[in-house]
Amino acid sequence: MSTGGKPPAPDPQDFLGLDRELDTDEVTVRDTVRAFARSTLYPHIAEWFDAGTIPEPRTLAKSFGELGLLGMHLEGYGCAGTSAVSYGVACRELEAVDSGIRSFVSVQGSLAMAALYKYGSEEQRQTWLPGMATGDVIGCFGLTEPDAGSDPGSMRTRARRQGSDWIIDGTKMWITNGTVADVAVVWAQTDEGVRGFVVPTDTPGFQANVIRQKLSLRASITAELVLDGVRLPDSARLPEVAGLGAALSCLNEARYGIVWGAAGAARACYAAALDYTGTRVQFGRPIAGFQLTQRRLADMVVDVTHADMTALRIGRLKDAGQCHHNHVSFGKFANVAAAQRVASAARGLHGANGITLEYPVMRHMVNLETVATYEGTEEIHALSVGQAVTGLSSFR
Structure with missing residues (x-):
């Protein structure tokens, strides 16, 4: 029933008042991330974009960890356990600054951490997730290849058994955070189908090379991963993975x-x-x-x-x-x-x-x-x- 009062004019920044649909926790996430983004990220983003990199990615990762943004939609292991909408709102506020900044958080939380969380063993989760949640450990996700983008099932990276170990050979492309990562989740063809592996980046045979001369997503670190005879124990395989x-x-x-x-x-x-x-x-x-x-x-x-x-x-x-x-x-x-x-x-x-x-x-x-x-x-x-x-x- 109308009260006869004149309705307020639309807000030019939120024309239909959609942010009024957010609950208290979601508003808190919005305001916290927005304030951080505007005060800490936005003043430097043009410089980072111009330079074609993020100068101090580990400092940035720690800041994200302190805010609880890394793996924030996951439960336990030091993760915040927020709602999907809260995570989405955080992504919106980060990408309002720059897509590369949001990609940093997405790759860490929704790719590397989510793979470990959903498909890893309890030992793998305990080993990696707490440090990734705080930003002390940076992860990357190796699926795309030079000749396998939209069709990841055609990947050429191969993992073969040798005794109780696995030997991985192949190349991954367009990998965010690849050269600064401590751990990579790498996907490979095996005789049993596609499997995922947790690869510490200091493993012999693992190499990450920066991709330069990008004209887009410049405030982001993008890499090629080369795996040449990388030997891993079977405990490095994600045990819950059975296919692409x-x-x-x-x-x-x-x-x-x-x-x-x-x-x-x-x-x-x-x-x-x-x-x-x-x-x-x-x-x-x-x-x-x-x-x-x-x-x-x-x-x-x-x-x-x-x-x-x-x-x-x-x-x-x-x-x-x-x-x-x-x-x-x-x-x-x-x-x-x-x-x-x-x-x-x-x-x-x-x-x-x-x-x-x-x-x-x-x-x-x-x-x-x-x-x-x-x-x-x-x-x-x-x-x-x-x-x-x-x-x-x-x-x-």
Whole structure:
């Protein structure tokens, strides 16, 4: 029933008031991560992007550990045990600064730690997870190969038995944190199918090489992993893995973070454009007052709001135990595309200033080129959604 009072005007930064749907714990996570991101990360991110690296990744990992962000959605072993929505909100606030920063947290928590948590032995969990939760130990996840991206089942990395040991040979590509990692979760073909292995990076035969000259995701450490006769005991094998599905389930955890992260990148670009157009004066008035500018801003706020709605809904499904991997594909497919539209429009509204690192929009725009293709390209997720709605698989 209407009380007759005039409703408040929409908040330009949260048009439909979606953040009012967050509970107290989720708001606390949002405010804590946002404050840290703005005070500690944002002042340096342009410099890191320009340099093409994160200068002190171990210091950053420790800071994330102190905030409880590493493996925050896992239970025990020093992990925070938060809700999926809380984890998503953290990813959104981190990627509002930069996709590379969110990737650091996602790879540690949703790939390396999640693989150990879900598929490792209790000894493996006790050995690695507490240190990874605090940031004292950095992990990476070796699945993608130079010739096996969208089709990881065609990987050439091979693990063969030799007595009671395993010998691993192969190459992994595009591995976040690879050169600073203390432990790598590596996936390999065996005579029994795909298996996962926990590889300390000081093991003889293991080498990580920095991938340079990237034009996207520059504030991130990306590596090639080379395994040449790496010998491991059978205790290094993840005992609960029986096929490629285990690796793909870990990817689904990380993709969930991307659903929220893309929403953060979109929101950051929209906020920058709204601020810039409100202060940039041409022809005697702010350019935000022109019709074509307002149309762009209207399109942007719709995309930003849709992305937030999608992320929140999938998060609620995940917390209720009702999130299918097709839901996550829907979210990545929709939200990355929305973020790309917003970033492109924001770049245009900034004019020539939009191509500089003084403003965040071009940095987000090129980062999203990577986000669109890693952990499942746009095409792969479109086909996943297509299979879900038709019941027919177009994959071989």
